[in-house]
Amino acid sequence: MxxxxxxxxxxxxxxxxxxxxxxxxxxxxxxxxxxxxxxxxxxxxxxxxxxxxxxxxxxxxxxxxxxxxxxxxxxxxTEILLTAAKIIFAILNYSSLWFGGWLSVFYCIKVASFTQSFFIWLKQRISTFVTIRKDNLGVLILSSAGIGMPLILSVVSSILLIRSLWIHTRRMQNNASGFRDPSLEAHISAIKSVCYFLILYIIYFI
Missing domain, CATH: 1.10.287 (Helix Hairpins)
Known part of the structure; x- marks a missing residue:
């Protein structure tokens, strides 16, 4: 007991x-x-x-x-059952980290404003990168073992997105007429949301 x-x-x-x-x-x-x-x-x-x-x-x-x-x-x-339980938990946990990382990448590519040709190329082909087919299931499970990569993807994409939103927000503030701008407030709210998501993701990863 x-x-x-x-x-x-x-x-x-x-x-x-x-x-x-x-x-x-x-x-x-x-x-x-x-x-x-x-x-x-x-x-x-x-x-x-x-x-x-x-x-x-x-x-x-x-x-x-x-x-x-x-x-x-x-x-x-039973050692076999305990090991199996740990493996199942690890696969599910790492898969969540990977999908969370891809979500950050998706928002970064779709929302962030970059003029570099690489990011424009990614924006046009984001759908092909996240299409999951049945024959790739084994690759997904194997790749879930590398838990460091989704963290790197999430941190880098979130920082790029925050930077892009911040630059755009500063431009809007400089051009503001003094009245309350809903679009400006929406950008500030978006920056806070991305920051909160990144902090929670890192805490969960740890």
Missing amino acids: LPSFALVCLSIAIIESLAGILGTGIILATCSSSCIGSKSWSSYNMIMISLSSSRFILHSWTTLDLLMNIFYEPFFD
């Missing part, structure tokens, strides 16, 4: 996981419903469905793992 303190911690973790299931489930249902009946899915919807699906499965697996620790602790006494 687990100590009382451990039971309290596990119970709190289960509540957090259930909240995660609810939140990602709503996002997954919303994105999926917008794709029903559509012949082609947008890059954004594909990334969001992949990200929310991986997070939904991850939270579900975590909840199951925590419940097994409370009600059937001997289940993980």
